[in-house]
Amino acid sequence: MTQTIHIERTTTPKPKPAANELGFGKYFTDHMFILDYEEGKGWHNARIVPYQPISLDPAAKVFHYGQTIFEGLKAYRTENGKISLFRPDMNMKRLNRSNDRMSIPPVDEALGLEALRQLVLIDQDWIPDAPETSLYVRPFVIATEPALGVSPSQQYKFMIILSPVGTYYAEGIKPVSIYVESEYARSVVGGVGHVKTAGNYAAGLKAQEGASALGYSQVLWLDGVHRKYVEEVGSMNVFFRIGDKVITPALTGGLLPGITRDSVIHLLKHWGVEVEERLISIDELVQAQKDGSLKEMFGTGTAAVISPVGSLHWKGEKLMIGDGSTGELSARVYDTITGIQNGRIEDPFSWRVVVE
Template sequence: MTEHKIEIHLRENKKQKPSFNHLEFGKYFTDHMFIMDYTKGRGWHDARVVPYQPVVLDPAAMVFHYGQTVFEGLKAYLTENDEVLLFRPDMNMKRLNRSNDRLCIPYIDEDIVLTGLKKLINVDREWIPNVPGTSLYIRPFIIATEPFLGVHPSSQYRFMIILSPVGAYYKEGINPVRIAVERQYVRAAVGGTGNAKTAGNYAGSLIAQEKAEKEGYSQVLWLDSIENKYIEEVGSMNIFFKINGEVVTPMLNGSILEGVTRDSVIALLKYWNIPISERKISMEDIYQAYNDGVLEEAFGTGTAAVISPVGELSWEGEKLIVNNGKTGEISKKLYDTLTGIQLGIEADPLGWTMIVEKEEAAKL
């Protein structure tokens, strides 16, 4: 980035905040947003915090026509001591740049973006909810803004961060969710964009998600695109299974998103000396483990839900009830530990949290 100064433009009339006791996920947005622009030959420039506002774009902006866009998701947490903590934000910035690389978007300066994020959080600090189970969701994203109808990488981009006070992602909370295994559609293929966090991946998943919801399921479990048998990930989560004492998760293969919570869970399990392996695993393997009585737990991992136990899998007309539809011991321990670290009430042995130092208004 060629200009390191971050300008602050404060909103004159602040919004009315929602009740933090009744927050829905992704419905409310704070008073301000962070923006910076990219112009070919100049690089990223004009970093600023401004009042939350509509984005005005030319109808020919390339993001509308060719889908050149990436995004991230992370959270800020308010501790009992009124400190604000971020959880492994450096991992999200690194993943954003990996997505940028896949979508031919210029790299961001991760340090500048983190500085801008901290300033934005400080400006809207009073929006961070203090009710148990709530947090401030952070959505960084980049869109291609060049007005041109031609298939090539844009020469202009806009990077933005918006903030949203949120409650639980699933209405079930930490209670087990029901997952439908998808056989008709595929999410991604090796060599495609499955390991990038880009909008098209999610647009292509909506039809299967709608079908699952009509049948009473919260999410879809995706299988591989070639043999349609190997487990990949859930719509908004990576997936883990505990089989006969060992925790297993699909290995990263180029079509699975490399989740920050996934990485954290693997690290914690290793820290606790609980057997954990990353490998190819098929639905037939899961079905066999279920029939043998050794499928002990299943759970999803992601920023939005943190840990989401799976109580039922629907596959080939059968309902696989996991752990009697109850939250498992490992799922509960992981959830309590991760949320405890994020809220500053549990020890952080692996050094994952980052404090957002409070700044005086004059210094913003």
């Protein structure tokens, strides 16, 4: 990192919401980070400034061609009062993989991590300390060049904003019901399903609307070519405990390489659980459910960490997973990862990074 980050502190700090009002992504802290890019000049003008609207030309390429990427991670107040992050280096590496796929210049990862560190320290009073709460961190890049030609932008902004968030499960970790999507496709191998770009999420909204109308929490996507191989659930990767093994879809290029996913795989192997990363079809899942070998299913992601699945809807039939309750392994994984994140238990993998 060679750039100095200029800091301008707010003179009008905002009131902080109560912990029981937080929800997810509704409130934002007093400051944000901005870094500009211009072709021939590179990334420059690193600064932390008061949180504020940004002004963009109506012709900015992000509006017309969707050239944008983002990340998501959390800062935690540990039981000893320190501030910690969970594997932030992985987020910066994935951000640059997304940048590469979307023809966006790479960001200096050391600078990004330092900006994140300084921003969290400046707004550390926004980190809630109620159980299971945290400060959500949203780094993102947008194309800002005002030009309507279909080509990569020559101007960008890399920004980081912060949002205090409440417990994902207000009444404790609870299983959700999932609708298996058979009409719409979200991505195909060779596309952008493996990167965190806005269009991936926009492509899923129609199916999510339909699933919600039927009373289901999220959509389980199948591959876009054969329409039979399981990929991911909405904003989460998925895991299945079948017999004595845990199976998760292989990273074929059509689904996101989640950081929580990677953490769960490491954790399960550390416990001696056999993990398979491979193609798994919806037919195999249905058969495993019918013969009783499908014991558990859960999603993994930054927001919920672990989201147990109690049932699947497939072709008009409701398929219960186990007895429909949170499985033993799902609960153990959730307790362990959140314990590492919040400093309640030992971190044998050096995943927890103290911010100071």
